[in-house]
Amino acid sequence: MTDQQIRPVPSGGTAVAEAPALELRNVHASYGATAVLRDVSLTVAPGSVTALIGPNGAGKTTSLRVASGLMRLTSGQVIVDGVDVTRASASARAKGGMCHVPEGRGVYRNLTVRENLLMQASSTGAKESIEIATSVFPRLGERLSQKAGTLSGGEQQMLALSAAYVAQPQLVLVDEPSLGLAPIIVDLVFEFLQTLREKGVALLLVDQYALRTLSIADHAYVLRRGEIAYDGNAHSLLQGDMFEQYIGEGAS
Numbered sequence: 565m566t567d568q569q570i571r572p573v574p575s576g577g578t579a580v581a582e583a584p585a586l587e588l589r590n591v592h593a594s595y596g597a598t599a600v601l602r603d604v605s606l607t608v609a610p611g612s613v614t615a616l617i618g619p620n621g622a623g624k625t626t627s628l629r630v631a632s633g634l635m636r637l638t639s640g641q642v643i644v645d646g647v648d649v650t651r652a653s654a655s656a657r658a659k660g661g662m663c664h665v666p667e668g669r670g671v672y673r674n675l676t677v678r679e680n681l682l683m684q685a686s687s688t689g690a691k692e693s694i695e696i697a698t699s700v701f702p703r704l705g706e707r708l709s710q711k712a713g714t715l716s717g718g719e720q721q722m723l724a725l726s727a728a729y730v731a732q733p734q735l736v737l738v739d740e741p742s743l744g745l746a747p748i749i750v751d752l753v754f755e756f757l758q759t760l761r762e763k764g765v766a767l768l769l770v771d772q773y774a775l776r777t778l779s780i781a782d783h784a785y786v787l788r789r790g791e792i793a794y795d796g797n798a799h800s801l802l803q804g805d806m807f808e809q810y811i812g813e814g815a816s
């Protein structure tokens with residue numbers, strides 16, 4: 565990031581070390597004339613897991629895209645570790661320690677697994693990045709020479725998620741990692757997210773399985789039609805009628 569793109573945010577005397585890993589402040593975002601996020605404010609504390617839950621079309625993916633710089637906001641601020649990155653590019657944010665694993669598996673389909681892993685490596689060396697990825701997803705070790713596009717859906721998701729491990733980011737945004745996967749692979753995905761949590765990575769997680777997502781989260785936000793409808797403890801949403809009230813009876 566250039567000096568012009570990053571600006572320390574006045575913190576009222578709070579030490580920068582205590583700054584949230586991520587903050588969206590009063591974010592408004594639109595697709596053309598259609599407003600999609602309306603005054604969205606959310607915070608991800610360092611080393612914590614934050615769930616972002618909501619019905620289809622609520623604006624979850626858009627929130628992650630705004631956070632990682634893939635989409636420009638109309639107004640508001642994106643602050644990472646106490647630094648205003650609102651005007652910084654997606655690649656500058658990635659170099660600064662943010663990893664966005666997008667919905668639909670962001671892998672290079674025409675590159676081999678080995679080549680994909682090398683693309684994910686940042687400060688880690690080539691050999692080390694492959695060792696790190698295959699330690700957490702041994703299946704990838706058996707597929708190193710295979711083109712990513714020929715992997716199963718679950719293997720592609722493992723490869724996409726391995727970026728959140730190999731690049732050793734401080735902040736990971738994960739969008740619908742279990743979408744379209746067999747239950748046994750969904751278990752692997754959630755085990756991996758738990759591993760990230762244990763490593764102290766700050767995680768902002770969007771997933772269709774609200775119960776599972778909330779059960780590994782510390783804090784939760786519910787988005788409805790582009791607005792925050794709930795901001796509070798993740799486990800409180802699992803109590804009493806809170807789940808039905810905010811998420812819906814049929815949700816899993």
Ligand SMILES: Nc1ncnc2c1ncn2[C@@H]1O[C@H](COP(=O)(O)OP(=O)(O)OP(=O)(O)O)[C@@H](O)[C@H]1O
Pocket residue numbers: 595600618619620621622623624625626627
């Ligand atoms: N590229 C786009 N152009 C126009 N409208 C879009 C675009 N992408 C999303 N939208 C609209 O913006 C709104 C929010 O979409 P978004 O994908 O952020 O929601 P979401 O909560 O992630 O939903 P889902 O769970 O279905 O992925 C929806 O009404 C959607 O139709």
